Amino acid sequence: MHPALSIIFFTTASGAGFALLTLTGIAVPLGLLPSNPGFGLLTLATAGILAVAGLLSSTLHLGRPERAWRAFSQWKTSWLSREGVLSVLTFVLAAMFAVGWVIFGRIGGFTGLCGILAAALAVGTVYCTAMIYRSLKPIQQWHNRWVVPNYLALGLMSGLLLLDLIVRFWARPIAIPLVALIVIAVAWWLKESYWLHIDTASAQSTVASATGLGRRGPVHMLEPPNTEENYLLKEMGFRIGRKHRLRLRFVARIAGFAVPLLATLAALLGIAPMLAALIAVLSAGLGLVVERWLFFAEAKHTVTLYYGAETV
């Protein structure tokens, strides 16, 4: 699948933003984080900017962005529509939580309830994002049980790293980096499991099943229908070389997991904590963009069976 930068930015940025909102929405009303309105402004503004920028970027790849509001209507069947509905509900409750906390300095009662509801809706939004991919049967690399846990864990990881950085302006956290270390390890394991799965899963469809041929023997393509590119090949015919793929996976492992793990550990131990937490955030950001690029580039659509692929 063609890795569109607008969607890569959208899924990584909004994933981090919604996770940061989730963490503060739950932990602040429960008194686990500073209740300082300045902290509230910085975390909620960061979360809001990331989530909104991501969603706006996702509208960039639309052919008719001015009609985007229509996407709220089909929540009964469409995960994309559900994602749209939940994201707007999340913003409404997050805004109420932000007003209560940042302007009126309250974290309990109604404001706290808004925070917890916003947190739940934010998790739901990221779940919907993951389900958009998970539900697409023609793409085996997406239609598998590793996709949803990966999206949730990678989002949570980036949100935790952001929280660990921001909270250091007000306190010296112990629990946050500890939890972050565990979440990074789990997310890393989930990503490796995903890669192992897509490398070893047996092919689902073949050129024979795609054409109904094969009675006379093996089937292969002789001629494509056209000599030039077309929409299908541009959008779904993206191919990535094995060498390239392995190199990028290595970058994703190092920048996305190894560096954030070591940097968070350093921050926990008090070794240049502010700088270490910043490095963890930036490195994880880079690693996740590479990881998300690969998520698209490694995905093979069944339409390629009509253009020379033997199996997908």
Place this chain on the structure above:
Amino acid sequence: MTDLPAHHPGGKKLGLVIDLDVCVGCHACATACKEWNSGGHSAPLPDFNPYGEGAWGVWFNRIHSFEEGVGADARTVHFPRSCLHCEEPACVTVCPTGASYKRAEDGIVLVNADICIGCKLCSWACPYGAREFDEDEGVMKKCTLCIDRIYNENLAEDERVPACVMVCPTSARHFGDLGDPNSAVSELVAERGGKDLMPELGYRPVNKYLPPRRNRNVAAAANADPRATAPAGDNKLLRWVDRLLSR
């Protein structure tokens, strides 16, 4: 709504039956489709950079060529590919706006271009590559089964079939109601073992493909001495005519 219409046993399921045994790969159906639909329900079908290198455009029907088998027994199979008007069309249910829909009355899958936002998710959800994006209008387009021909009372009755079916010089394409077990197309499918494409994905395509018939014994025919059966003797022209006529 992008809900699918309820299934009615015996309900109308309009679609195509494509005979891969007789398709000669002439691309006439693809060009007729392009021509009709450039002025039809989903018009226009734009082309980009049409006269230069890298020309491309929107087509609802594309003709691929495959080889089946190896060696002397192999044969070339031309394979027209278009929307299969599936009974479980994920392209419809993933649509966030309701632009993509399946008609309850005849099962045709269409796009309402007035409310499509061009998110392209439907084209990802289609295993068969039936949908193509119109970059000029920013909306998705697809085969309409020539909905503006098949019900068109301004056309002569025998012309009320999809453009691809009407133009096919070898009658490799058949149009009809696959929901009716007694229709000509359903009987053809039963008789020839018509196939679903990628049945493992569960989209339940309405269109069926008739696989090529088994070869007559090519090797035996080639080895036979034409003089033993034909009165043509050593006259090369007569032998050629004889071979031609005895095919």
